[in-house]
Amino acid sequence: MGLFVCTIFADDWTVLRPNNRPYVTFGNVAQFYQFPEYTRVSRTVSLRSERRTIRAQAGTSELSINGVRFFTHFPLLNNNGEDLISVMDVSKIIEPVLRPSRIARSEKVDTVVLDPGHGGSDNGASSSWGSEKFFTLDVALAARRELIRAGYRVEMTRATDTAVSLEDRVNFANRFPRAVFVSIHFNSSAGDATGVETYALAPEGVTSNMSSEHHVSAAGVARHAGNVQDERNIALTASIHANVLSKLAAFDRGVRHARFHVLRDVKIPAVLVEGGFISSAAEGERIATSYYRQQLAVAIAHGIQNYNAAVNYRTQGANFAVAKVTLPPHGRPISEPLGADTPPEQQHHPPSISISAGE
Numbered sequence: 001m002g003l004f005v006c007t008i009f010a011d012d013w014t015v016l017r018p019n020n021r022p023y024v025t026f027g028n029v030a031q032f033y034q035f036p037e038y039t040r041v042s043r044t045v046s047l048r049s050e051r052r053t054i055r056a057q058a059g060t061s062e063l064s065i066n067g068v069r070f071f072t073h074f075p076l077l078n079n080n081g082e083d084l085i086s087v088m089d090v091s092k093i094i095e096p097v098l099r100p101s102r103i104a105r106s107e108k109v110d111t112v113v114l115d116p117g118h119g120g121s122d123n124g125a126s127s128s129w130g131s132e133k134f135f136t137l138d139v140a141l142a143a144r145r146e147l148i149r150a151g152y153r154v155e156m157t158r159a160t161d162t163a164v165s166l167e168d169r170v171n172f173a174n175r176f177p178r179a180v181f182v183s184i185h186f187n188s189s190a191g192d193a194t195g196v197e198t199y200a201l202a203p204e205g206v207t208s209n210m211s212s213e214h215h216v217s218a219a220g221v222a223r224h225a226g227n228v229q230d231e232r233n234i235a236l237t238a239s240i241h242a243n244v245l246s247k248l249a250a251f252d253r254g255v256r257h258a259r260f261h262v263l264r265d266v267k268i269p270a271v272l273v274e275g276g277f278i279s280s281a282a283e284g285e286r287i288a289t290s291y292y293r294q295q296l297a298v299a300i301a302h303g304i305q306n307y308n309a310a311v312n313y314r315t316q317g318a319n320f321a322v323a324k325v326t327l328p329p330h331g332r333p334i335s336e337p338l339g340a341d342t343p344p345e346q347q348h349h350p351p352s353i354s355i356s357a358g359e
Contacts, residue, residue, distance in 0.1 A: 015087060018079050022087040026056065029090065033098060045083045052098065058083050061209070062254065065097050068242050069254040073206040092203050096231040097238050101313035103231045109308040111153040111179035113172070115262060116140040117186075120163025125188035125278045129288035132278060133161065136184045138290070139275065142297030143182075150305055155179075166261040173266045180236055180304060181270040183262045186287060188279040195251030195283075198241040199272040200233040201226045201264060202257035210258035224264040232269035235311060240271055240303030247299035248292070250276060250283075269307075273300060 012032060016023045026045045030038040037048040047054040056063035058078035063070050063085070070093055074086040085094075096103055116136035118124035124132025137158070144154045155176060157169045164172075173181040187193070202208050204223035226233070234255070241255050253274075263270050275296045276283045286292045 016079070016082075016084060018077055018084065021074065023077060023079075023084040024087060024090060026054075026083045026085060029054070029085065029094065033094075040083065043078065043083075054094070056083070056085065063089075063093075065094065065238075066242070068097075068238055068245070069252045070097075070238075071209045071254050071256045073203065073257065088203065088206065092230055093234055096235045100235040100307070100310040103235060103311055106232060106311035107178050108312050109152070109178060109180050109304065111155060111176045112147050112304055113155045113157065113176055113179055113181045113268070114140040114143055115157040115169055115173070115181060115183040117184055119158050119161055122163055125186055127188075127278045127284050129278060129284045132186045132188075135186055135275075135278070135287055135293060137161065139184050139293045139297045139300070142294050143184075143300045146298055146301035147304065150301065152304075169262050170265045173262075173268060173270070176268065179268045180307070181262075181266045181268055182240070182300060182304070183260075183270070183272040184300070185272060185274050187274045187277045189277060190279075192280050193277050194280045195253040196241070196244050196248065196276055197253035197256055197274045198237050198244070199256050199258045199260065199263065199274070200237040201230070201270065202259055203227060203230050206257060208258040209256050210260075220259065224259065226264050226266050226270060228267070229269045232311065233263075233271065236269045236304070236307045237271040239307040239310065240273060240300055243303035243306065244273070244275070244296060244299040247295050247302075248276075 013024055014028055016025070026040075026047065027038060029035075030047045033047075033052075035047040035049050035052070035054070037046070039046045039048075043059065044055065044057045052066055054063060054065050056076050058076050061072045061075050063072060063076065072086070072089045073092065074088060077084040100106075116133070116139070118131075118133035118136060120133075122133065124136070126132065137160075140156060141159070144156065147154050155172070157172050158164045169183075173179070187197070199210065201224065202221070204227050205221050207221055237255050244250065245252055258272075260272055263272055276287050276292075278284045278287055
């Protein structure tokens with residue numbers, strides 16, 4: 001199909017429709033989010049300000065925001081010399097990660113529901129170093145201690161080596177308002193894969209990009225109860241992922257999206273953390289040490305605290321970048337429905353804080 005251009009949101013966004021899917025240019029992204037530097041070298045685009053960066057390459061499904069690797073919902077394109085990113089990826093990834101304090105109806109988190117994967121007769125992934133069910137429980141108990149010290153109420157789907165169904169885990173999490181849900185796992189592969197990856201629920205209409213681990217199937221693109229939390233899900237996921245990378249110096253396998261059972265129907269912000277590969281000779285040995293698991297637990301706890309600070313804009317956490325210029329009011333954010341006719345309210349917003357990796 002030909003490229004069809006429509007200008008909306010006053011002078012804010014120019015939406016293009018290659019293959020009948022809404023996209024915007026990276027130049028438009030740079031302008032809207034006030035990146036003073038926008039360069040393009042060998043198909044790689046780079047947007048920079050004093051404390052924030054976005055890097056991406058057309059023809060891929062990845063981008064880097066403040067040093068954190070994200071897998072996009074739709075491929076990045078180049079069309080007639082313009083580098084493009086889908087409106088879905090701007091509204092569901094870039095906007096909540098760069099400006100979490102603007103996520104609508106976010107509440108201060110007072111409860112954390114920790115979900116150690118597997119348990120009982122379900123060992124999860126195993127190797128000569130041990131079983132996933134024991135490692136996840138140890139991480140969750142250590143994270144619980146850290147979070148309680150920070151003043152949070154902490155609930156656990158299991159605190160011993162017991163089997164808990166996926167449905168019971170979800171139902172348990174949904175009992176707690178003003179909470180977040182963190183499911184803790186470790187990975188396994190036939191090869192020697194390494195690294196950490198973190199999952200948010202895939203938005204409606206987006207296919208899963210889960211890697212080759214062995215949890216619940218993520219087929220389909222339907223909307224689920226958890227999708228009401230899309231923006232908070234990705235902000236929480238990015239914050240925890242950034243902290244884990246900083247604390248463990250692990251290979252970054254990226255922030256991904258899937259439809260795991262424990263993410264689909266949880267009605268509070270939720271994330272699934274894969275803390276490394278038990279199957280890897282080197283990484284499996286590290287995971288088997290109490291030091292590695294303690295560091296992972298601390299990183300998860302700090303990621304939750306930084307998320308809470310960011311969406312509520314109460315403090316300037318150490319792992320968040322502060323925009324030094326006040327963002328001007330815009331006609332409409334790209335996260336609003338395209339083509340909406342209601343005149344926007346003109347408001348003056350304070351500087352926003354954005355998620356970054358280990359600043």
